[in-house]
Amino acid sequence: MEETSEPYGQEQTKKSDEAIIHIGNDPVMQSAVDVLSTLGNKKKVIIRSKGNSIPNAVAVANIITEKMLKDNSKVEKIKLDTENAAGIGRMTSTIEIILIKN
């Protein structure tokens, strides 16, 4: 997993009612609490992850929508993409899960 210059963690976008959170190899529950607390302030949280961290992002999304904020949140949209890592032409898969509060 190549993460180049993006800052790890929470990131504000122009629209102040959404936030982007990058999920890496941290413990899943820790990331989930991070997303949960962000969802307290924002209506929409975009979870991004790539490569081998993708299952973590999926797990976080499921924990939020099925346990922590069951009935109060849902997955609005999921986007898959591929990015080319520098040099040797290896492709890295990326995922973007958009969570919204009801």
Added chain:
Amino acid sequence: MEETSEPYGQEQTKKSDEAIIHIGNDPVMQSAVDVLSTLGNKKKVIIRSKGNSIPNAVAVANIITEKMLKDNSKVEKIKLDTENAAGIGRMTSTIEIILIKN
């Protein structure tokens, strides 16, 4: 979503215009060719994967829609779910990617 005794690999559903393919730890390109040849016969292919194989499923979907069948296929829908593994209450994330030919 409990998947208990389903055989690994390709699987016919009742509707004959779709097929389910489980993606495991096989080489990504091999799985992609498998999906490609299935898409030759079916209008819709459902890619399923769980746990640490999820990035493989994402990679396969991207290879199909962005390389092999660019402009002729797309991701119709992505579903995320969690299943409880037997016993100790560990959760496993699952993904289901629905690919369709245009």
